[in-house]
Amino acid sequence: MFPSSIKIIFRAIGALSVLICLTSCEIEEDDEIMFLRHKGADMPIWVRGNVESNVFVLFLHGGPGSTSYIEALSHSFRETEKQYAMVYWDQRASGVSQGKSSISLLTTDQFVEDLDLVIRLIEHKYKNASIFLLGHSWGGLLGTMYLTHHSPRPSIKGWIEVDGGHNLSQHAFQLSEEYVLEYANKILSEPLSSKDRKYWEGAINFYVQTSMWNTSNIVTHETYISKSKGKIYDPDLSFVGINEIFFSEGDFLAILKQNAQVVENLNIWGVDYTQRLHEIEIPTLVLWGKHDGILPLRLGIEAKEAYGLADDLFIVFENSAHNPHLEEPEYFNQVLLKFIKSVL
DSSP states (O other): OOOTTOEEEEEOGGGOHHHHHHHOOOOOTTOEEEEEEETTEEEEEEEEEOGGGOEEEEEEOOTTTOOTHHHHHHTTTHHHHHHSEEEEEOOTTSTTOEEOOOGGGOSHHHHHHHHHHHHHHHHHHSTTOEEEEEEETHHHHHHHHHHHHSOOOTTEEEEEEESOOSBOSHHHHHHHHHHHHHHHHHHHTSOOOHHHHHHHHHHHHHHHHOOSOOHHHHHHHHHHHHHTTSSOSOTTOOOTTOHHHHSSTTTTHHHHHHTHHHHHHSOOTTOBOGGGGGGOOSOEEEEEETTOSSSOHHHHHHHHHHHTOOGGGEEEETTOSSOHHHHSHHHHHHHHHHHHHHHO
16 A cells, blocks of 8 residues: 555556657657656656566666666667566656655655655556566665665565665775776876876876865766766767767766756765675675776675675676666676576
């Protein structure tokens, strides 16, 4: 049962002109979009794929403040959608979510509560559903918090962490800083234009002067990561027309700035759940890009050890940075499908 304060809104696809206009995407005939209205937020949930399987992979997007529609638009989970259903949820004050959510509700506890309600909505709409949580980046932290704060509902069959933010401590930032500095020093050892040399010397100077991490510093840092191929390893990679949004000169921080209040108010910097990962007892798969500059591979290795995973449940994507599901989608889907089938 749902609390009386929660409204679940089911809408026909043809009536969703607002979302269609915002995303300019192709919504297929069998797709379904729902809204979860809770505490001032109207959060869209797009279900796409093989609903008849009654198996749902709930994607927890990154950011915080980003959107799941990057993955939906890029069709990065196309092969998974052929066998199971993907659920793309835009979190409170993120992506194309709407409403008037109070800034006071931009807390990790509230996001965990919202996630629990999304899971209950899926259970309500699709009886006896089997649900897998898949958390990328900040979504990796959100999923970790949910699974360590709650006894998993019986419908939750597995957990997939993808370059996850379970550790956003000073240790994580130090590893990320070292990634950029190594790249900058390598570039500066090569012939460069005066403009490029000035840029990378400025990057090094930024880290020399940065003694404390805050939202402003992290935004600047993430720009340097993008330039050093720590977000997308192959800068020439094409993403079905969304490059202009996600990989433009201003980077996908444009999306974050649109929801800057989430980044500024959600107090996650310094959080470290590494020592609690062993509490997650449901089947778990950890996937990581080898060249991730945001959350470097060392954090993935530490997660594998903390979860106590076998080698075949920790997969490193050799040609990816922070987004292996976008950078190596074919291999990613193979690994994901193999895991789901092993659990069911």
